[in-house]
Amino acid sequence: GAGVSQTPSNKVTEKGKYVELRCDPISGHTALYWYRQSLGQGPEFLIYFQGTGAADDSGLPNDRFFAVRPEGSVSTLKIQRTExxxxxxxxxxxxxxxxxxxxxxxxPGTRLLVL
Amino acid sequence: SQQGEEDPQALSIQEGENATMNCSYKTSINNLQWYRQNSGRGLVHLILIRSNEREKHSGRLRVTLDTSKKSSSLLITASRAADTASYFCATASFSGVQGAQKLVFGQGTRLTINP
Known part of the structure; x- marks a missing residue:
């Protein structure tokens, strides 16, 4: 069956812009997680959804980061005023x-580059 | 912050030899998972060991867990060139928030198998 898919694969943006990253989980999976991985480091937890609600958002670095999962399936990570x-x-x-x-x-991840 | 620390940070061995990677962590856990990552993209789940288990096998992989020492090891036997990748341990603890189980990753071991 299909695995977890993420779009886009790569995103280049300019400082100060807004970006949205999309995640399609495996069908039937109720739990969805976002992590961020910097070069040479292990992934770091950002936020966890159980169904539609954010059960744990303690890893979001600041209020520029926000994520939603309105129907309990696809999730979007939103970053405002990128740095x-x-x-x-x-x-x-x-x-x-x-x-x-x-x-x-x-x-497979989305590689975000902010210029 | 990252809980796990992998040792060594890099390991280079000849094809056919065994590779051992170690992971230490700091807090109580529910389970510990090992992942492989090629080319800095998606992680592939290798094996999960629960806190009440001491050893687990999967094909050429053997994982041990010592909760008294807060450490785990991953052994890959009869290594192959295709095993070249980064290997991460990740600890999971229920946070009490709707059973959230975020993974806390170490920095990884970069394994190179020389033909």
Whole structure:
């Protein structure tokens, strides 16, 4: 079956612009996660959705970052007034959720470059 | 912040040899997962070991977990050139927020298998 997909694959934008990154999770997965990975580092947690609600957004770095999942499937990560430090690979993952179903399946990521 | 620390940061061995990577963490966990990443993009889930398990096998992979020492190891036996990649350990703890289980990654081990 289809895995997690993310669009676009690459995004180049200018400092101060607004960007949206999209994630399509595996069908039937109720849990959806966003991570950010800087060069040479491991991924860092941003936000987690269980269904439509953000269950844990403690990893969002500041209020320029926001994510939604209005119908409990596709999610969009939104970044306002982008800064050069936002440049990274943004990874999305999904899982069935719940005890015994914790394995997270990752998408290929969106590489964001802020000039 | 990242909880896991992988050791070594880089490892280069000959094809056919065994590769061992270690991971240490700081807080109590529900489970620990190992992932592989090629070319800085999507992560591939390798194996999950729960906090009440001590060892797990999957094909050429063997994972151990010592919760008293807060450490885990990943052993790849009979390595192949295709095993060249970065390997990350990630710890999972239920946050109490609707069962959220964010992953906290280490910085990874860059494994190179020489033909």
């Amino acid at each position: 050069r430090g936002d440049s990274a690979v943004y990874l999305c993952a999904s899982s069935l959720g719940g005890q015994g179903r914790e394995t997270q399946y990752f998408g």
